[in-house]
Structure formats: structure tokens, C-alpha cells
Amino acid sequence: MxxxxxxxxxxxxxxxxxxxxxxxxxxxxxxxxxxxxxxxxxxxxxxxxxxxxxxxxxxxxxxxxxxxxxxxxxxxxxxxxxxxxxxxxxxxxxxxxxxxxxxxxxxxxxxxxxxxxxxxxxxxxxxxxxxxxxxxxxxxxxxxxxxxxxxxxxxxxxxxxxxxxxxxxxxxxxxxxxxxxxxxxxxxxxxxxxxxxxxxxxxxxxxxxxxxSFIMEVGATWVAVFIMFAGLARAYGALDFILGLGEKLGNNLRSGVVHIAVISSMAMGSITGSAAANTATTGSFTIPMMKRQGVREDYAAAIESVASSGGQIMPPVMGVAAFLMADIIGVSYVRIIQAALIPAILFYFSAGIAVQFAVLRYGWTTERVNEAGILGSLFRTETMLTVGYFALTVGSFYLARSQGLLVAATVTGLVLVFARLLQAIVSTGGEESVGSDFLGAVRNFFDGAHFGIPMAVLLYTLVIMRLSPMSAGLYTVVTLVGTMFVRDQLILLDDQIRGPTAESAGEQPASYSGEAFQTLLRTGYTTLTGFKQGAIDMAPLVGVLAAMGVIISMFTQTGLTSEISVRMVSLGGGVLLVVLLLAMITSILFGLGMPTPAAYILVATLLTAPLQDLGVAEITAHLFVFYFAMLSAITPPVAVAVAVGSRIANSGFMTSAKQALRIGAAGFLIPFALVANDSLVNWSLTATPIDTFAVFVGVIALTAVTIGYDGWNVLGLPQRVGYLVLSFTAMYAPAASFVLGTNVASMAQVAAAVLALGGLGLSYLGQSPNEVTSTT
Structure with missing residues (x-):
């Protein structure tokens, strides 16, 4: 090849x-x-x-x-x-x-x-x-x-x-x-x-x-085009690029390759819509890598399972459930992305912190290739140049945008090429190696960074142009295919300019036109293979989406959905917390063994109405039940993601499930924080930054409690209890505003977050009270 x-x-x-x-x-x-x-x-x-x-x-x-x-x-x-x-x-x-x-x-x-x-x-x-x-x-x-x-x-x-x-x-x-x-x-x-x-x-x-029904309509249009895009991207090598990107990040962290699992699973899980399939796909790479680093088998399976499950709440695709949610609620797709963004970041922030604490506590660290770490990497020449090119891209695009999308993209590409050529001239002093330096940069870009082009088109068409998901998906697929055809031809041109390699020195050189035609055929073959794979990936979802349509039709026509809504509010005695707990348990039970999109459709039909009856905003209610339908993938006794991960890691199922619950513990409490802090979902200028700060700190403190480690010291029982109280106050104080008043509740929330952050700071400085030194 x-x-x-x-x-x-x-x-x-x-x-x-x-x-x-x-x-x-x-x-x-x-x-x-x-x-x-x-x-x-x-x-x-x-x-x-x-x-x-x-x-x-x-x-x-x-x-x-x-x-x-x-x-x-x-x-x-x-x-x-x-x-x-x-x-x-x-x-x-x-x-x-x-x-x-x-x-x-x-x-x-x-x-x-x-x-x-x-x-x-x-x-x-x-x-x-x-x-x-x-x-x-x-x-x-x-x-x-x-x-x-x-x-x-x-x-x-x-x-x-x-x-x-x-x-x-x-x-x-x-x-x-x-x-x-x-x-x-x-x-x-x-x-x-x-x-x-x-x-x-x-x-x-x-x-x-x-x-x-409408479920099949959404599946055949909005969902299908993104599943097919994912199959095409995999055929083009996107998974290899994602894993490589995670490995580069691992070089800047003491925790090493474990964050490859978190990043790659987050990216892939957002598209696949199946926690088990995502665990099997990325876990086959990441779990053996974690074990080679020294991570225990049960933790390796747990880390991959939690990361693979959580990808389904990550915008912009959210495991295809975002499209279903937008259609059910009747709001724009961009509104769903906005509402789900902070909750998704919260989940992965908590998972990343939990993984970091666990790796540091048990000594599963590795030597960093880049000794400067992440902060040092941010200020390297390469990073600053990347930021500069990004700014130049955005600026050029918006200047040319008035002439149309195609003109804007063309002008932006030409400006970037000219800027890189200029950089080559400056860096080489105008010597003969300018062309070689420039072509090398082009080749390096097409080693993986080119996948950012279709993703930029996706975000632009969805967020800026506000196109429908199907139109945005169409433009993204066309951009990806076009990018790959251009990529392969440019790499061939680079090979022709550089001359024969050592491996091909004895071979009869082929004409450029012949090689270009052969390359065109190879790229076309890969494209058709991606088309086929995307359709095969979508095919199993067709049956389950149709089945969900049958289920909802039967439940709706018989009046069961409205009856459950009334009974649920009655059973909870009209107390919101009780109804939320009932909704949580029901969502997890319905989600056991089901793909998350199917589980979400079912629980959204049955459970969101009683939450709205008690004052929960509609989109918050949908995110609440969706969160727990997703978490069913790591909840025993079924825990399909853990089952797949434990098989790959050769670890015990229940042992891995226990560790998955520890790593994902904050995820089970974040949905309640969304109800208590509605500004995390429905943004406002003043409340959202304050609530986001408090809840993020609360998540760190809660993760320290569940792992028993704060990043520097093993925590004893008094420290755990203290952090637990502070984390709950930082996350849920606004829920007590009807008793304390809005201002007092907000002050208590911020004070708890500041105290928790101060405790973590003292621990970092070595000034915290004595901790238990056992690592069991």
C-alpha cells in the first residue's frame, strides 16, 4: 500500500x-x-x-x-x-x-x-x-x-x-x-x-x-447521515488520529495513556450511540495500553466503560439522541447543544479528575515525554503558531463570507497557504529548503489535522448557519470526501517532488498521471467502503427505532403514559426530590441492556411529564432522564459497557462495575445539580458563571471523596466527610432557596465552593491536616 x-x-x-x-x-x-x-x-x-x-x-x-x-x-x-x-x-x-x-x-x-x-x-x-x-x-x-x-x-x-x-x-x-x-x-x-x-x-x-412514526423519520434522516459520516470517517482513519491525539496528550500528563481512553471514547461515543459498541471499538486499543502502563485490570475496564458511556451526552451529536430530543421537544438542534454543553463538560471533567486521582493514588504514573507538561506545551512555538493560524483562519473566513461560502473557504485556504509559505521562507532564510519545508508542513497537516476541516464545517453549518442536522451532515460528508481526495493527490505530488524513497530506489518509476489515476481509484474505493460501512452501522438501529415507535404507539394509544404521569406524582406525594429519585430509578431500569437512544425515547415518553408538572423546565427534565438512561450502561446488574470492558481486560465483572461506579459516581449526582441549578441548562448572564464555578468545584470535592484521594494525599474519614458536606452544599444549595432565600442560598453555595477549593489548595501546599496513609 x-x-x-x-x-x-x-x-x-x-x-x-x-x-x-x-x-x-x-x-x-x-x-x-x-x-x-x-x-x-x-x-x-x-x-x-x-x-x-x-x-x-x-x-x-x-x-x-x-x-x-x-x-x-x-x-x-x-x-x-x-x-x-x-x-x-x-x-x-x-x-x-x-x-x-x-x-x-x-x-x-x-x-x-x-x-x-x-x-x-x-x-x-x-x-x-x-x-x-x-x-x-x-x-x-x-x-x-x-x-x-x-x-x-x-x-x-x-x-x-x-x-x-x-x-x-x-x-x-x-x-x-x-x-x-x-x-x-x-x-x-x-x-x-x-x-x-x-x-x-x-x-x-x-x-x-x-x-x-417520527422516531423512524428522525432515524432515517438526522441520525442516519451522522452514523454514515462516522463509518466514512473510520474508513479514512479518523479513529487512528483520535487515538494518536490522545497519546500526545498523555505525553503531557503523569497519568499517561489513561486519558487516551477518556478523549478517544468521548469523541467516538458522541457519534456511535452505543456504549457497548464504543467500549469494544476504542477499548480494544486503550485497555491493553493502560494495562501495559501498570493500571489494574478492573480499573482499566472501568475507565474505558465510563468514558465510552459518557460520550453519548457530548455535543454536537450526543450519540444521535440530540436529534431525537430536538424533535420531541420541538426546539432547534442548536438549543439542545447549548443546553447539553455544560452538563457534558461536567461529566467528563468529573471522570477525568477521578481517573487522575486514581492513577496518582495507586502509582500508575508514567514518565512524561514532554517534561514541561501541559502548561509548558501551551506556550511552545508550535502551539502559538497553531493558535495564530486558527485566528487567521477565522479572520479570513469572516472577511470573505459576504461573497458566499465557497468563496470564503477558497480565500481562507489561499491565505493559509500563503502564510505557511511565508513562514517557510522566514524560518529557512530563503534557502533552497523552502519548498521542502513547506511541503513537509502540508504533509504533516494531512496526517490527521485535516479531519478538523469537516468538523469545522459541521459546527459552522449547525451553529452559525442554523441549518437542519441533515443538511449540516450532508455538507460535512461532502467536505470530508473532498478533503480526502485532495489529501491523497497532494501527498502523491509531494512524493513526486521529493523523488523516490530508499525503499523504491530500485523500482521502475511510474508516470505521474498513472499514479494520480491509481490514487484516485484507491481513494474512491475507500470512500465506497466507508459508504458501505456507514450503512451497515446504521442498519441495527433501524429495527430498534421502529420497535420504539411500536412501544410508544401502544403505550400512548392505551393511555398508559398519562396514567403513569399522574401516578408518579401521586406516589411521590408531590415532593420534587422523591419524584426525581423515582425517575432516576425508572430511567436506569428501563435503560438496562438497551442502546441509549432507545432508552431515552422510552423514558422521555413516560417520565418527563411528571417532572414538568412539578416545575422542572422541559429541556432540563429531558436531560435528567437521558443522563440516567446513559448511566445504566455502567450500572449493575446488566452494565453492558462494563461487561464488554471487563472481557477485554480479563477482569471480574462485578469488580470492574464497582470501580466504574466509583469513577462515575459524580455522574449520578450531576443530573440533580442540573435541576437545582437551572442556569446550567438555561443560560443566564449572571447565574450561569456562578453556578458553573460552584458545581465544578463541588464535583472535584465529590470525586476526592469517592476515590479517597485529593491529588496529593490519601483522605481519612474526617476529610471525606468535610469534602462531602462542602460538595453537596456547592452543588445543591440553590434547592434550599425557598427556605433560606435566593441570596442566602447563593452565598452558601459560593462559600462552600471557596472552602472546598481552599482545602484542595492547602493540600497542594502540604498544609492540610494529617491524612490516612493507607492506599487500600
Missing amino acids: SETSTNSDVPQPREALAEFRQRQPVEQLLIAAITGIGIALTTGTLYFAYVRPIVRTKFAVLFFGVGVCLYYLSQALALVEGPTNESARTRLTGWMSDRQFGLFRRFDAVLCLVSAVAGLVTGYYAFDHYIRLSQDAIVFGFTTTDLYVGLIVIAVTIDATRRAYGWSISMVALASVLYALYGESMPGFLSHPGFSLTDIVTFGAMRISGAF
């Missing part, structure tokens, strides 16, 4: 073709179908984002059929590739012999193929009869074919969800259908007149609701 190829794990065309030819004919057919459908799904999504030829709901119906078909084909391929894969055994198949197990998996592969065809046909049927099903049939009645199609849609949805995310959410979907069907037999307030099977089928799918 030449240097001009992208830094990814994507096999090159010749390697992929050779591997393809070695496969069985059935596998070849499946791979060809998956590749074609995957590329077509991503291309179609981007085309819809650009042209919008049909209404969003109709596109979502077609997207459902194609997405479910792609998912089942991928499952069939996995079954055909490994008919006796022992790791795929479950309790149901554990007793089977190898021959019986192989026959079972082959039969399951056939079932997947049938389901793929059924999903595609039913999706097309609903798409083709869209007008009649959404309008005429509701008045004049549905045909027998409509009802059979709807029944198949619900069955395929539940089965696809079971295969992708296990039994938990699929059983909830099945239970919702049974609840609607047998409502008359339910006890107490759960009782309702009951639905007929026709009602279940029509409300569950064929009224273009349920499986085809």
Missing part, C-alpha cells in the same frame, strides 16, 4: 478482490448484495438530504425496508461465514452438538434471508401505498393485505431488535403489544378496554405510525 492511501484498516482493492475470490459462492452473493445495498442506502440518504424529492415520512418508510433488509443480510453472512462459531453459542444452543449447532445456524441463515426479503417487500409496499395508507384507509378501512403486511412489519421489527440488542428491548416491545391486546385483564390503573389485533397492526404500522 502506498503512502498516498488513507490511514485506515480498509483493505486495498486487489487484496479485497483476492479475498473475495477465495470465498464460497453463497458468501460472494451475500457480500455483493450487502455492498450494493449499503452503498445505495448511503448514497440515497445523501441524495435525499440534497434534493428532498419526497416527504420525510415517505422516505423513512423506504429507509426502513432497505435498512432492515441490509441488517438481515449482514446477519446471514455472519452465520454462513461461521456455521460452528463457538462464541455464538447461547443458553438455548449450549446443549447442542457441533453438528446440530451448525445445522441450527444454517437454518437461522435461511430465516435471515427470508426476513430480509420480507422487510424489503413490506417496506416497499408501505412506500407504494403511502397516500392510501396514511389517508384513505384510515377512513374507508384497511384491506386484508394491509393487515398481513403490518403484522409482518411488527414481527420483523421485534426480531431484528432481538438480534441486534438482545432480549431486553425486544421483550419490552412484545410486552407493549400484549398489553394493548389484553388490557382488560390488567389489574388496577393498568387496565384499559383492550385493542383488537387490527388496531394493533394499524396503530403499530399501517397508519404510517408506530414503526413508521
Whole structure:
């Protein structure tokens, strides 16, 4: 593979073709179908984002059929590739012999193929009869074919969800259908007149609701374009760049590589939407690195699990839940980003502090490559030049912006190129090495910094231009693809100017035009591979989003959601704290084993109304339940992220879960701080800075309590109790304003934060009271 190829794990065309030819004919057919459908799904999504030829709901119906078909084909391929894969055994198949197990998996592969065809046909049927099903049939009645199609849609949805995310959410979907069907037999307030099977089928799918509801609409548009962008970015080597960036930061910290896990998992988790998948992806790199540094196995698994789970609250994507939240609440996407920003920073700040304290306490530190540390790095020549280029970029862009986006981007690029060329002339004194210095800088930029270009486009289109997430995603994908094509051609040009390397000195040099064409083909192949991977990553979400639509339709139509709201307020006696605790427990329980977006949709439907009835702002209520749905990924007994992390680290599940709770302890208290300090979510000029300062200090003090270390000394029981009182006061004093008054509560909050900060300062100076020296 030449240097001009992208830094990814994507096999090159010749390697992929050779591997393809070695496969069985059935596998070849499946791979060809998956590749074609995957590329077509991503291309179609981007085309819809650009042209919008049909209404969003109709596109979502077609997207459902194609997405479910792609998912089942991928499952069939996995079954055909490994008919006796022992790791795929479950309790149901554990007793089977190898021959019986192989026959079972082959039969399951056939079932997947049938389901793929059924999903595609039913999706097309609903798409083709869209007008009649959404309008005429509701008045004049549905045909027998409509009802059979709807029944198949619900069955395929539940089965696809079971295969992708296990039994938990699929059983909830099945239970919702049974609840609607047998409502008359339910006890107490759960009782309702009951639905007929026709009602279940029509409300569950064929009224273009349920499986085809707004959840599928958001998934097929806003969510899909970002999942596909993530697949494309991975194909281009973005994950390698993120890990490398984390490693550079680790060189400036005594804690070393452990912060690679926090940074890389935060970045990837914001896009993936699955804590377990994120733990498996980044954890396969970071957990072995942490263990090599000396970090204990259970802590390595815990650090990765907490960091992977928290990425889903990090703007701008928030694990795709931000799009769902904006649509449910009915506010702009930018408003969701603003509301979630400080809570997300709080969570990762607490996790980062906890990791730092744990590593320092147990001596898992490493020698820093950069002895100056982070503060020294901030004032290096390279850093100052980077800041200068960033300022020049922003200034040039805004000066040229009045001429249009394309002109602005072009002028900015030319200004940056001229500025870097000028720097090369100054730094080399006008010698012949100017060109070499300039080309070297260009090459270094395209080693990873170029990924900042599409991210800048994403932020600009979302925050400044206020475009819809789908339009912003479209521009981001197009920018990423364009950047990679330019990158590979510029690196090839650099190779041609520099001449042959030592490794290729004996080879016959190829013409530049031939090499340029080959490079173009390689980049195009990687792009199509990214299109395919993005669609495959999105496919499992199609089933679960449709299942959530069915669940919500059943609960809403039977009146269960409003009944739960009334009962929850009644059970809490109208006391906000009690209702918040009930909402926390319910959110965690509903989130166990579920992907966070699905868990959020469910708890938002059931639990936000009672919180709003007691005075909690709508967006704060949604963030509250979303936070705990996310934290279910590290909460025993399920803790899916910890389960994956502990397997990679070869540590005990419960031991790792215990450490994950210690590291993420502040995360369980931050949502209550959002309710007590509403300015953290709904910003104001005066209250937000004060509350942010106090809560951040409170989080540091609370983390010192849970870890038993303040960064310099091991804490004894008196110090822990003192910090605990100060942290709770700094985080929750405004909640007592109805008793103390607003001014007194604010003064108490700030005073507690100052005292806690002072205690940490005294500890740093070695003037704090005697601490316990045990490190157990």
C-alpha cells in the first residue's frame, strides 16, 4: 500500500478482490448484495438530504425496508461465514452438538434471508401505498393485505431488535403489544378496554405510525447521515488520529495513556450511540495500553466503560439522541447543544479528575515525554503558531463570507497557504529548503489535522448557519470526501517532488498521471467502503427505532403514559426530590441492556411529564432522564459497557462495575445539580458563571471523596466527610432557596465552593491536616 492511501484498516482493492475470490459462492452473493445495498442506502440518504424529492415520512418508510433488509443480510453472512462459531453459542444452543449447532445456524441463515426479503417487500409496499395508507384507509378501512403486511412489519421489527440488542428491548416491545391486546385483564390503573389485533397492526404500522412514526423519520434522516459520516470517517482513519491525539496528550500528563481512553471514547461515543459498541471499538486499543502502563485490570475496564458511556451526552451529536430530543421537544438542534454543553463538560471533567486521582493514588504514573507538561506545551512555538493560524483562519473566513461560502473557504485556504509559505521562507532564510519545508508542513497537516476541516464545517453549518442536522451532515460528508481526495493527490505530488524513497530506489518509476489515476481509484474505493460501512452501522438501529415507535404507539394509544404521569406524582406525594429519585430509578431500569437512544425515547415518553408538572423546565427534565438512561450502561446488574470492558481486560465483572461506579459516581449526582441549578441548562448572564464555578468545584470535592484521594494525599474519614458536606452544599444549595432565600442560598453555595477549593489548595501546599496513609 502506498503512502498516498488513507490511514485506515480498509483493505486495498486487489487484496479485497483476492479475498473475495477465495470465498464460497453463497458468501460472494451475500457480500455483493450487502455492498450494493449499503452503498445505495448511503448514497440515497445523501441524495435525499440534497434534493428532498419526497416527504420525510415517505422516505423513512423506504429507509426502513432497505435498512432492515441490509441488517438481515449482514446477519446471514455472519452465520454462513461461521456455521460452528463457538462464541455464538447461547443458553438455548449450549446443549447442542457441533453438528446440530451448525445445522441450527444454517437454518437461522435461511430465516435471515427470508426476513430480509420480507422487510424489503413490506417496506416497499408501505412506500407504494403511502397516500392510501396514511389517508384513505384510515377512513374507508384497511384491506386484508394491509393487515398481513403490518403484522409482518411488527414481527420483523421485534426480531431484528432481538438480534441486534438482545432480549431486553425486544421483550419490552412484545410486552407493549400484549398489553394493548389484553388490557382488560390488567389489574388496577393498568387496565384499559383492550385493542383488537387490527388496531394493533394499524396503530403499530399501517397508519404510517408506530414503526413508521417520527422516531423512524428522525432515524432515517438526522441520525442516519451522522452514523454514515462516522463509518466514512473510520474508513479514512479518523479513529487512528483520535487515538494518536490522545497519546500526545498523555505525553503531557503523569497519568499517561489513561486519558487516551477518556478523549478517544468521548469523541467516538458522541457519534456511535452505543456504549457497548464504543467500549469494544476504542477499548480494544486503550485497555491493553493502560494495562501495559501498570493500571489494574478492573480499573482499566472501568475507565474505558465510563468514558465510552459518557460520550453519548457530548455535543454536537450526543450519540444521535440530540436529534431525537430536538424533535420531541420541538426546539432547534442548536438549543439542545447549548443546553447539553455544560452538563457534558461536567461529566467528563468529573471522570477525568477521578481517573487522575486514581492513577496518582495507586502509582500508575508514567514518565512524561514532554517534561514541561501541559502548561509548558501551551506556550511552545508550535502551539502559538497553531493558535495564530486558527485566528487567521477565522479572520479570513469572516472577511470573505459576504461573497458566499465557497468563496470564503477558497480565500481562507489561499491565505493559509500563503502564510505557511511565508513562514517557510522566514524560518529557512530563503534557502533552497523552502519548498521542502513547506511541503513537509502540508504533509504533516494531512496526517490527521485535516479531519478538523469537516468538523469545522459541521459546527459552522449547525451553529452559525442554523441549518437542519441533515443538511449540516450532508455538507460535512461532502467536505470530508473532498478533503480526502485532495489529501491523497497532494501527498502523491509531494512524493513526486521529493523523488523516490530508499525503499523504491530500485523500482521502475511510474508516470505521474498513472499514479494520480491509481490514487484516485484507491481513494474512491475507500470512500465506497466507508459508504458501505456507514450503512451497515446504521442498519441495527433501524429495527430498534421502529420497535420504539411500536412501544410508544401502544403505550400512548392505551393511555398508559398519562396514567403513569399522574401516578408518579401521586406516589411521590408531590415532593420534587422523591419524584426525581423515582425517575432516576425508572430511567436506569428501563435503560438496562438497551442502546441509549432507545432508552431515552422510552423514558422521555413516560417520565418527563411528571417532572414538568412539578416545575422542572422541559429541556432540563429531558436531560435528567437521558443522563440516567446513559448511566445504566455502567450500572449493575446488566452494565453492558462494563461487561464488554471487563472481557477485554480479563477482569471480574462485578469488580470492574464497582470501580466504574466509583469513577462515575459524580455522574449520578450531576443530573440533580442540573435541576437545582437551572442556569446550567438555561443560560443566564449572571447565574450561569456562578453556578458553573460552584458545581465544578463541588464535583472535584465529590470525586476526592469517592476515590479517597485529593491529588496529593490519601483522605481519612474526617476529610471525606468535610469534602462531602462542602460538595453537596456547592452543588445543591440553590434547592434550599425557598427556605433560606435566593441570596442566602447563593452565598452558601459560593462559600462552600471557596472552602472546598481552599482545602484542595492547602493540600497542594502540604498544609492540610494529617491524612490516612493507607492506599487500600
